[in-house]
Amino acid sequence: MSRTSVPRRLAQAVVVLWAAFTLSFVVLYLLPGDAVLTKLGSAEGGVTASDAEVAAARAAHGLDDPLPMQYGKRLLAALRGDFGTSVSTGDDATHLVLSALPPTLAVTGLALVLAVLFGGGVAVLGTYTRQRWLGQLLLSLPPLGISLPSFWVGLVLIQVFSFQLRLVPALGSTGFASLVLPAVTLALPTGAIIGQVLAKSLRTQLAEPYVEVVLAKGASRGRVHFGHALRGAALPALTLVGVVAGNLLAGSVVTETVFARDGVGRVTAAAVTAQDIPVVQAVIVLAAFFFVAVNLAVDLLYPLLDPRLAAPAARTGKVTADA
Numbered sequence: 001m002s003r004t005s006v007p008r009r010l011a012q013a014v015v016v017l018w019a020a021f022t023l024s025f026v027v028l029y030l031l032p033g034d035a036v037l038t039k040l041g042s043a044e045g046g047v048t049a050s051d052a053e054v055a056a057a058r059a060a061h062g063l064d065d066p067l068p069m070q071y072g073k074r075l076l077a078a079l080r081g082d083f084g085t086s087v088s089t090g091d092d093a094t095h096l097v098l099s100a101l102p103p104t105l106a107v108t109g110l111a112l113v114l115a116v117l118f119g120g121g122v123a124v125l126g127t128y129t130r131q132r133w134l135g136q137l138l139l140s141l142p143p144l145g146i147s148l149p150s151f152w153v154g155l156v157l158i159q160v161f162s163f164q165l166r167l168v169p170a171l172g173s174t175g176f177a178s179l180v181l182p183a184v185t186l187a188l189p190t191g192a193i194i195g196q197v198l199a200k201s202l203r204t205q206l207a208e209p210y211v212e213v214v215l216a217k218g219a220s221r222g223r224v225h226f227g228h229a230l231r232g233a234a235l236p237a238l239t240l241v242g243v244v245a246g247n248l249l250a251g252s253v254v255t256e257t258v259f260a261r262d263g264v265g266r267v268t269a270a271a272v273t274a275q276d277i278p279v280v281q282a283v284i285v286l287a288a289f290f291f292v293a294v295n296l297a298v299d300l301l302y303p304l305l306d307p308r309l310a311a312p313a314a315r316t317g318k319v320t321a322d323a
Contacts, residue, residue: 009299013292020288021078021281025071028277078285084278088271093278097267097286103173104263107255108248110179111186115248116241118187119194123237126195127202128225139199145192150251154185154258171260182259186251190244197240201233208232242298246291 058064065073077084083093119142126138161181162170168177205211206229214224249264256265264283271279 009296013296016292017285017288020284021075022071024281024284025074025277028275028280029067031275074281078281083282083285086271086276086279088274088276088279093276093282096279097264097282100262100264100267101286103261104249104252104256104265107179107182107186107261107263108245108252110183111190111248112241112245114183114187115191115194115244118191119196120198120237122191122195123198123202124226124230127199127206128222142192142196142199145188146196148188150185150189151254151258153188154181154255157181157185158259173262178259178261182255182261185255185258186248190248190251193244194237194240198233198237201236202229205229205233238298238301242295245294246287249287249290 055064063070074084081094083097085091086093086096089096122138122141126135129135129138158170158181161167168180169175170181172178202225206225208229211224211229214228215221219228252263252265253268254265255261256263257269264286267279268283270276271283
């Protein structure tokens with residue numbers, strides 16, 4: 001990515017964050033129900049608070065202002081990193097989400113590493129092996145992995161590796177061992193997607209004319225596969241990694257619920273159930289920030305894999321200088 005495109009990408013990231021905040025604000029206010037009434041115990045008809053107490057609670061959270069005013073106030077506060085206080089607990093929403101972030105990042109980080117290793121390994125070995133049956137077997141794994149529901153995979157892993165083999169704990173957030181099953185649960189569908197895309201890109205690269213030229217010059221099959229074809233095929237897969245990294249954070253909602261882990265996923269599930277708008281918005285903007293940051297990093301890595309991507313900018317600069 002050229003230097004001139006970096007400010008453009010940063011501007012796009014700002015637009016994405018604004019859109020995530022705005023859409024979440026609109027959707028959350030269109031949902032039926034009321035967070036204040038839920039907190040005060042009157043959402044289901046069992047009134048436990050007076051009208052004055054309900055009005056005071058609304059005023060305390062700024063919910064008595066007109067909707068455009070609420071949006072403007074929340075947006076200005078969000079620019080300072082302040083998403084307000086949780087309607088359910090009264091805690092600072094930003095602090096509540098950030099304090100739940102480390103356990104989630106530990107799981108998603110390990111899941112991303114496992115997904116890249118699994119998907120990349122299956123794609124490379126499946127396209128490299130000379131054994132037709134083995135290649136077909138390996139390349140059939142990604143479609144299978146994509147089709148399996150994450151919650152079902154998690155329950156099967158718990159049954160086999162926790163209850164029967166007793167190798168790792170089934171629940172909890174203590175120690176590295178507790179990360180293994182949640183990370184594998186998240187990694188399987190993600191790695192399957194990466195493997196499917198990388199395998200297709202590798203087959204396309206291996207069918208290019210330059211492969212025959214390199215082989216004719218005396219390069220070994222392994223050097224062509226790993227040194228030339230894989231380098232070109234990695235670009236689409238790398239783009240996909242930037243997309244699925246954000247999906248891993250979203251998938252933590254299901255995974256942390258299945259494995260009873262602390263983290264952003266459980267905070268999000270509780271906030272959505274209680275319609276705790278400040279907390280939900282903080283989570284959504286955080287996920288959007290994570291998504292744009294990873295994709296910006298991926299864009300910066302493109303020229304390292306394929307220097308030709310930086311060549312147009314260099315040629316443009318040379319033409320301008322010559323003129």
